[in-house]
Amino acid sequence: MKAVxxxxxxxxxxxxxxxxxxxxxxxAAVIGGLARDGQVRRRAHALAAAATAASTPxxxxxxxxxxxxxxxxxxxxxxxxxxxxxxxxLAFSGATGATLLPWRAVASLGSSAxxxxxxxxxxxxxxxxxATAVPVWNRHRVLLPIAFGSSSLAAASGVLVAWGxxxxxxxxxLGVGAAAETAAALAxxxxxxxxxxxxxxxxxxxxxxLALRRPRLAGVAAAVGSLLLRYEWIRAGRxxx
Amino acid sequence: xxPRAPAVGYPPEPPGFLTDTTLCIGCKACEVACKEWNGxxxxxxxxxxxxxxxxxxxxxxxxxxxxxxxxxxxxxTSDTAGVPLRWLMMSDVCKHCEVAGCLEACPTGAIVRTEFxxxxxxxxxCNGCGYCVVACPFGVIDxxxxxxxxxxxxxxxxxxxxxLTPACATACPTGSIRFGDLSELRVAASERVAExxxxxxxxxxxxxxxxxxxxxxxxxxDDPEVYGLPQDPAVPIVHQRPAWxxxxxxxxxxxxxxxxxxR
Numbered sequence: 138m139k140a141v142x143x144x145x146x147x148x149x150x151x152x153x154x155x156x157x158x159x160x161x162x163x164x165a166a167v168i169g170g171l172a173r174d175g176q177v178r179r180r181a182h183a184l185a186a187a188a189t190a191a192s193t194p195x196x197x198x199x200x201x202x203x204x205x206x207x208x209x210x211x212x213x214x215x216x217x218x219x220x221x222x223x224x225x226x227l228a229f230s231g232a233t234g235a236t237l238l239p240w241r242a243v244a245s246l247g248s249s250a251x252x253x254x255x256x257x258x259x260x261x262x263x264x265x266x267x268a269t270a271v272p273v274w275n276r277h278r279v280l281l282p283i284a285f286g287s288s289s290l291a292a293a294s295g296v297l298v299a300w301g302x303x304x305x306x307x308x309x310x311l312g313v314g315a316a317a318e319t320a321a322a323l324a325x326x327x328x329x330x331x332x333x334x335x336x337x338x339x340x341x342x343x344x345x346x347l348a349l350r351r352p353r354l355a356g357v358a359a360a361v362g363s364l365l366l367r368y369e370w371i372r373a374g375r376x377x378x
Numbered sequence: 379x380x381p382r383a384p385a386v387g388y389p390p391e392p393p394g395f396l397t398d399t400t401l402c403i404g405c406k407a408c409e410v411a412c413k414e415w416n417g418x419x420x421x422x423x424x425x426x427x428x429x430x431x432x433x434x435x436x437x438x439x440x441x442x443x444x445x446x447x448x449x450x451x452x453x454x455t456s457d458t459a460g461v462p463l464r465w466l467m468m469s470d471v472c473k474h475c476e477v478a479g480c481l482e483a484c485p486t487g488a489i490v491r492t493e494f495x496x497x498x499x500x501x502x503x504c505n506g507c508g509y510c511v512v513a514c515p516f517g518v519i520d521x522x523x524x525x526x527x528x529x530x531x532x533x534x535x536x537x538x539x540x541x542l543t544p545a546c547a548t549a550c551p552t553g554s555i556r557f558g559d560l561s562e563l564r565v566a567a568s569e570r571v572a573e574x575x576x577x578x579x580x581x582x583x584x585x586x587x588x589x590x591x592x593x594x595x596x597x598x599x600d601d602p603e604v605y606g607l608p609q610d611p612a613v614p615i616v617h618q619r620p621a622w623x624x625x626x627x628x629x630x631x632x633x634x635x636x637x638x639x640x641r
Contacts, residue, residue: 139447139606142435144515147508167632171639198582201506201526205486208505212487214388218618219509242537244639266613269512275614276620286628290635306639313635374512 145375151199152224153235154190156262160289161296161363162188163258164249168310177179177304180297182236185251189233192226206303218265225261229254236363245323256277259289271374273328280324281370284336285319288363291343295359298352308352315343317357318366329376332369339366391497391540394593395547396563397469397572399605400579401554404430404444404467411549412442419524429465436470438522441531442546443470443607468596468605468616469546470530472497472518476591480530483513483613488528495593496533497633504528515590515611563595570597576578588610 140310162185169181172276197206210227222375228280232254235247263285267278294307317338325333339362346355383430412418421439426432434444473483474496481489481497488503489510499519500508506526510519517590519530534544542548547557556563567584574582575596584597596602600637602609 138601138603139445141515141603141606141608144511144514144517146512164632167636168640171633171636174640177640187582194516198634201521201528202504205503205505208486208488208503209507211380211503212485214485214487216481216618217411217485217509217615219483219507223485227391227524254634255631256632257625259632260625260628264618264625265509266512267621268618269509270517271512275510277619279624282621283628284626290632304640313639315551317631333549353483354550355528358463 143272146271146371147201148199148270148371148375150368151195153371154254154364154368155195155199156285156371157364158188158191158195158291159262160259160285160362160367161234161257161292162186162192163229163255163260164286164289164293164314165296166229166236166248166258167290168297168307169236170248170252172253173304174304175299177302177307180300180302181293182248183234183235184293184296184300186237189226189230190191193230196226216267218261221329222261225257227320229258254287260286266374268320270376273373274282274370276327277325280321284318284321284325284366287314287321287368288339290314291318291359292363295301295343295356295363297356299354299356301353308347308355309341311356311359313325315340315347315355318362319344324363329373332373335362335365335369338362380431389589390535391559391561392593393533394474394495394560394563394595395471395544396556396558396567396595397471398554398556398567398597399466399468399551400570400574400582400597400599402444402467402469403552403554404446404465405551406444407441407551408469408546408555409433409444411439412531413546415537415545416441416518419522423581429498435590436472436516436518436530438525438529441472441529444468445470447604448458449600449604451600460492466609468598469550470606471546471594472533473516473587473590473594474533474594475587477613477616479511479515479590479613479615480519480528483509485509492533492535492549494533494535494538494627496535497530498532499526499528499530499630500533501527501529513615515608515613556564560593560595567595572600578629589613 165185209223215235232251260282263281294311322336343355452462
């Protein structure tokens with residue numbers, strides 16, 4: 138028997154880094170669009186904008202022909218998760234940018250639009266890698282968007298908590314995200330041990346730190362875990378099982 | 379979300395390859411002709427240790443790859459001095475799938491369906507995102523590191539447009555690689571399989587790519603997996619709905635959780 142000679146992904150560190158920053162931005166925008174507290178909203182929108190600004194250069198530099206990055210906008214092809222994602226990123230960037238403008242109506246519109254767009258931003262990358270022939274990704278195509286979304290929620294609320302937000306609600310949100318992330322990790326089967334351990338720790342460590350009344354550390358741990366989670370998933374796909 | 383062939387402009391009887399592996403002598407004229415005609419760069423001159431296959435696999439600069447399989451089995455009624463041994467040789471190629479993973483994945487519209495029903499990467503549009511590479515269930519297309527873009531078999535579209543056949547089919551000395559009307563080739567394949575079975579080759583079968591709908595047919599004498607072909611290929615990218623539903627549910631849960639905790 139010869140194994141089907143599937144090609145490993147050609148992606149390097151920029152792609153998991155973008156999965157992290159894009160997901161963080163998306164979840165931050167969800168928080169910024171829905172929170173009641175003005176300072177939470179402002180900080181969440183600033184976080185979303187900063188993470189979005191970091192995202193596009195990462196994607197552009199990963200391309201084999203970076204000078205042709207605008208070719209992503211030649212077609213609207215929603216049946217391709219990557220095309221859907223490129224257009225979502227464009228719309229989301231616009232909405233997030235709008236939240237920083239001084240005109241309230243525009244900022245408010247951007248803030249509202251960024252909620253559903255942000256929800257897509259933090260989950261679609263899971264759909265993207267699951268829709269491929271890479272066995273470990275394809276096997277978990279339903280789990281991946283759940284894992285990435287909950288990880289982004291934990292990371293965004295975690296960064297805001299670490300930033301100094303004493304809001305009890307934010308800590309609870311961090312706990313919800315981390316708990317969901319842990320549950321998703323436990324539902325993972327047949328993945329490399331390193332990935333399973335990282336996925337579990339990314340959720341369990343912040344939960345533990347929250348229980349130990351160290352919310353700011355928990356926030357940092359959630360953000361770091363979110364980045365490592367993406368990296369380990371890409372790594373698992375590059376080393377086929 | 380299974381795409382259908384476009385109604386206008388799609389040839390009623392697309393052309394394709396029939397590769398009869400029982401006629402292949404492993405000469406690799408197909409590999410050489412392909413590389414020469416398309417001006418492909420050199421991509422490895424070492425020894426793999428895998429029988430006579432020092433090419434390894436299809437890739438960005440190898441668009442025909444001859445697979446060698448040495449099996450301790452008898453081929454039909456002939457064997458070597460009482461010791462069962464047979465040597466299977468197959469020239470692998472891009473399948474130009476009816477439902478093509480690479481085409482569905484491509485976010486720039488670089489990968490298109492041509493007037494010959496083939497799948498073609500437009501080199502002036504591809505920006506090397508690499509999504510096609512992981513979308514192909516056969517491991518055909520790849521990104522060329524020295525160039526940045528993705529490349530694969532073009533069906534020798536430049537030859538087809540002047541009524542020539544692809545370089546590999548033209549060079550094949552035994553007629554193992556045939557190029558022509560796919561419906562005729564399908565008939566030829568089943569007739570050949572019947573003939574082989576009459577001659578005692580019980581495992582003879584044809585392979586046509588299952589759900590992917592390959593435009594490269596193969597006549598094999600064993601399971602497709604023996605040759606490195608998937609038995610029942612699925613095109614993963616057309617089965618996205620459950621994942622998007624999971625994403626939508628997750629997104630809704632994120633909104634709900636945020637609403638409940640921060641308002």
